[in-house]
Amino acid sequence: MGDGRRMPAPRRVRLVVAAYLLVFAYGTVVHVLHLLTGGPRPYPSLPAWLALYFTSLTVLDPLAAVLLWRRRTAGLVLGCAVLVTDAAANAYANYALDPAPGVTPGRVGQAIITLLALALVGAAPWLAPWLRSDRPPSPPRS
Template sequence: MTRPWIERTVVGVLVAGFAIGTITHVRHLVHAGWVVFESAPTWMNVYWATLTALDPLAAVLLIVRRPMGLVLGAGIIVSDVRINSYALYGIALPFGFLSLQLQTLFCGFLIGAIGFLTMAPRQTRAMEAQPIP
């Protein structure tokens, strides 16, 4: 296994995910302003508008300060999935079911990647050398 190549790929997927989030939130700001859903509580609209700055920050930190990027990214995506789930299932906003499922998939990918990206390469090689029982 070529760990550096896999690490770059995993980080690239994470950066792309936050870039997509950034584009989505910028589009919302341009087309709807900071109030995406008028029937949503104010705190939700503020949260979604704030992601316009936090998503690109997470993407940049994943590249230049990976541990900080992972912490910020995990906080963003876990809270985003939770808030968007409440928006869809709790207060029945016309929120996209498919986009929520994709966010949930991305959340699982990021959380799963944390262990891999923070594990020392030496530990990875030792684990690979052990036979599977």
């Protein structure tokens, strides 16, 4: 369509986007609770840079959710970036910094985040055509 309107997304696309809206909403709640219960240093055992990253997810998770909800490609890109970096940050925290042997709740959580990241990155080419471009439309050529 040349008038700027988009076709409605298929049900499968809407379900995948809805699932990731829930993922980012859950992440928002977790990080907000960490801030509310942890005081000025919600992650005291982590290096400052890593604690700052986890704190930034309080803003990045809901931003990705809102942009995805609005069917913006920026939401898909941000969502992929957030999940991939969150998986990497959790891997560092749970494997490099945590001396506990074997399976821990943090390592299970890290595995889940990694699977979610891989799934969204894998689905991105399939989802992207159903999202609105973040660029303004180019003027018609004469």
